[in-house]
Amino acid sequence: xxxxxxxxxxxxxxxxxxxxxxxxxxxxxxxxxxxxxxxxxxxxxxxxxxxxxxxxxxxxxxxxxxxxxxxxxxxxxxxxxxxxxxxxxxxxxxxxxxxxxxxxxxxx
Numbered sequence: 775x776x777x778x779x780x781x782x783x784x785x786x787x788x789x790x791x792x793x794x795x796x797x798x799x800x801x802x803x804x805x806x807x808x809x810x811x812x813x814x815x816x817x818x819x820x821x822x823x824x825x826x827x828x829x830x831x832x833x834x835x836x837x838x839x840x841x842x843x844x845x846x847x848x849x850x851x852x853x854x855x856x857x858x859x860x861x862x863x864x865x866x867x868x869x870x871x872x873x874x875x876x877x878x879x880x881x882x
Contacts, residue, residue, distance in 0.1 A: 788815055794818075794819075820861050827849065846869060
């Protein structure tokens with residue numbers, strides 16, 4: 775749906791592909807096209823990891839926020855199979871070594 779919303783807008787970056795591919799997974803288990811690692815642009819790989827982390831740490835109508843620890847556990851578990859290793863490593867480093875945090879983020 776996000777792709778359809780911006781489809782007629784011209785960007786100097788691959789924004790449309792990023793949105794369209796961010797649910798693809800390196801092993802081909804993602805959607806909408808079951809792309810594998812080489813076919814997924816790096817920007818979509820970055821967006822995929824950030825989207826997963828954000829989804830896990832945020833409250834949803836159907837569940838409470840699960841916390842940063844759970845989010846990092848998820849991306850570490852699927853590092854190299856679903857999520858790009860270098861992207862996961864960069865994300866983990868930001869949170870664990872650089873102590874990145876978000877206002878109102880509650881640890882679980």
